[in-house]
Amino acid sequence: MNLVSFEGNKDNTKINGSGPVTSAEPVQPLDIECVEKILNYRFKNKSLLVQAFTDPSYDEKCVSYERLEFLGDTILSMVITNEFYNLYPKESPGSLTNLRAANVDTEKLARVAVKHNLHRYLRHKKPLFDDQVLEFVKAVKKDPTLPHSHGLLTVPKFLADIVESTIGALFMDCNSTDTVWKVVKPLLEPIIHLDKLEKHPMTELNEKCQKKKLTLTTKDTWEETKNFFFLY
Amino acid sequence: MNLVSFEGNKDNTKINGSGPVTSAEPVQPLDIECVEKILNYRFKNKSLLVQAFTDPSYDEKCVSYERLEFLGDTILSMVITNEFYNLYPKESPGSLTNLRAANVDTEKLARVAVKHNLHRYLRHKKPLFDDQVLEFVKAVKKDPTLPHSHGLLTVPKFLADIVESTIGALFMDCNSTDTVWKVVKPLLEPIIHLDKLEKHPMTELNEKCQKKKLTLTTKDTWEETKNFFFLY
Numbered sequence: 001m002n003l004v005s006f007e008g009n010k011d012n013t014k015i016n017g018s019g020p021v022t023s024a025e026p027v028q029p030l031d032i033e034c035v036e037k038i039l040n041y042r043f044k045n046k047s048l049l050v051q052a053f054t055d056p057s058y059d060e061k062c063v064s065y066e067r068l069e070f071l072g073d074t075i076l077s078m079v080i081t082n083e084f085y086n087l088y089p090k091e092s093p094g095s096l097t098n099l100r101a102a103n104v105d106t107e108k109l110a111r112v113a114v115k116h117n118l119h120r121y122l123r124h125k126k127p128l129f130d131d132q133v134l135e136f137v138k139a140v141k142k143d144p145t146l147p148h149s150h151g152l153l154t155v156p157k158f159l160a161d162i163v164e165s166t167i168g169a170l171f172m173d174c175n176s177t178d179t180v181w182k183v184v185k186p187l188l189e190p191i192i193h194l195d196k197l198e199k200h201p202m203t204e205l206n207e208k209c210q211k212k213k214l215t216l217t218t219k220d221t222w223e224e225t226k227n228f229f230f231l232y
Numbered sequence: 233m234n235l236v237s238f239e240g241n242k243d244n245t246k247i248n249g250s251g252p253v254t255s256a257e258p259v260q261p262l263d264i265e266c267v268e269k270i271l272n273y274r275f276k277n278k279s280l281l282v283q284a285f286t287d288p289s290y291d292e293k294c295v296s297y298e299r300l301e302f303l304g305d306t307i308l309s310m311v312i313t314n315e316f317y318n319l320y321p322k323e324s325p326g327s328l329t330n331l332r333a334a335n336v337d338t339e340k341l342a343r344v345a346v347k348h349n350l351h352r353y354l355r356h357k358k359p360l361f362d363d364q365v366l367e368f369v370k371a372v373k374k375d376p377t378l379p380h381s382h383g384l385l386t387v388p389k390f391l392a393d394i395v396e397s398t399i400g401a402l403f404m405d406c407n408s409t410d411t412v413w414k415v416v417k418p419l420l421e422p423i424i425h426l427d428k429l430e431k432h433p434m435t436e437l438n439e440k441c442q443k444k445k446l447t448l449t450t451k452d453t454w455e456e457t458k459n460f461f462f463l464y
Contacts, residue, residue, distance in 0.1 A: 067328075077306050081303060082306075
C-alpha cells in the first residue's frame with residue numbers, strides 16, 4: 001500500500017510505522033513524520049495532526065483534541081456504516097447497527113490506538129497516564145487477536161479519543177470520506193464482520209434461557225468462587 | 233438556486249416543487265419528477281428514490297426505505313456536525329451536540345417532510361396514515377415557523393424516516409457528502425442555530441430553580457386547570 005498524501009497516491013514508497021504493542025512513553029513535542037508513517041498519510045495542514053494529539057491536560061494555551069474527536073466520532077460512524085451498508089446489501093438496519101457498534105466502541109478503538117502505538121505520541125500532563133495505559137497494554141498483550149473483552153477490561157477512554165480525533169483531523173485535511181476510509185480501514189483491522197460478531201455473553205445467556213423457558217437468577221459470588229452466575 | 237444533477241449544476245432553470253403545508257394524500261406510484269423538483273436534484277439511479285419512498289407496509293415484494301433510512305440517519309448526522317463544526321470554531325463539543333440534536337430530531341425532520349410535501353409521495357398501506365399525518369399537519373399549520381414543540385405534539389416517526397431515507401438515497405446516488413449537504417440544507421431551513429437554540433422548558437425551569445435554591449414540585453393538574461406545574 002502506498003503512502004496516501006493529500007494529493008492522492010503519488011508516493012510509491014511502502015512506509016508503515018506500526019509495530020508490536022509497546023509500553024507507554026509519550027513523545028513530546030509531536031513527531032509529525034512518525035505519526036504520518038503510522039497513518040500512511042501526509043497532512044497538508046500539520047497543525048490539525050498536532051491538535052489531534054493534544055490532550056486537554058497538556059497546556060491550556062494549546063487547542064486540545066476535543067472538538068476533532070467530536071467530529072471524528074461522527075465521521076467514523078458514517079464511513080463504517082457506509083462500508084457495511086454496501087458490503088451486506090441484505091442485512092437489516094438492526095444487524096448493521098450491531099456491526100457498527102462492535103467496530104466503533106471504546107475498547108475496540110483503544111486497541112487500535114495501542115496496536116499502532118498512537119498513544120505514545122499524545123501530548124498530555126495526565127498523572128495516571130502511564131499506569132492506565134500500561135495496565136491496558138498488558139491486558140491486550142495477553143491476547144492481541146481478541147476483538148473484545150465484553151467489559152472485562154478497564155479501558156482508558158483517551159485511547160479511543162486519539163483514534164477519533166485523528167479521524168477528525170484526517171477529514172478536515174482531505175474533506176473526503178473516501179480518503180478517510182482508505183486511511184482508517186487498515187488501522188481498524190481486524191474489522192469485526194458478521195461472521196465474527198459475538199453477542200455479549202449475557203445477551204447470549206439470556207436468549208438461551210428464554211428459548212428453554214428457564215428463569216435466570218444472577219448471584220455475585222466472585223469473592224468466594226471467582227464465578228459470577230448460577231443458572232437454575 | 234439551480235437544479236442539482238448528479239453531474240453538478242448544469243441545469244440553470246430554477247425549479248422548486250415545495251409549497252405550503254397541505255393535506256395528506258399519498259400519490260402512488262412515485263412521481264419521480266415531482267420529488268426531484270422538491271429536492272432540486274436529479275437522480276442518476278431513480279430506483280434509489282423509489283426505494284426511499286416505499287414504506288415497509290406497501291408491498292412485501294418491494295424493497296422498503298428502512299436500510300436507506302439507517303444510512304441517511306448517519307449521513308445527516310455527519311453533514312450537520314461538519315457544518316456546525318466549521319460554523320462555530322470556538323464552541324465546545326457539548327454545545328455542538330445540543331445544536332446537532334435540535335436539528336436532527338424526529339419532530340424537526342417530520343416538520344421538514346410536511347413543509348415540503350414529501351409525505352404525499354410515500355408509497356404505503358398504513359391504515360392510520362391519513363389520520364396521523366393530518367393531525368400533525370394541523371398542529372404544524374397553527375405555527376409553521378415554530379422549530380419545536382418540545383414533546384407537546386404526537387409525531388408520526390415515518391415522516392422523519394422519509395427525510396432520512398431520502399438523504400440515504402441522495403448519498404448512494406452522488407457519493408458526496410458535499411452534494412448531499414447542498415441539496416439537504418435548503419430543505420432543513422430554518423436550521424436551528426446557536427442564537428435560536430431553545431432549552432427544553434423543563435431543563436430551563438430546573439436550572440432557574442437550582443439557581444434560586446428553590447425546590448421544584450411537579451403536580452399533574454391538567455384535568456382541573458389545564459396547567460401542569462406548580463412552583464414552590
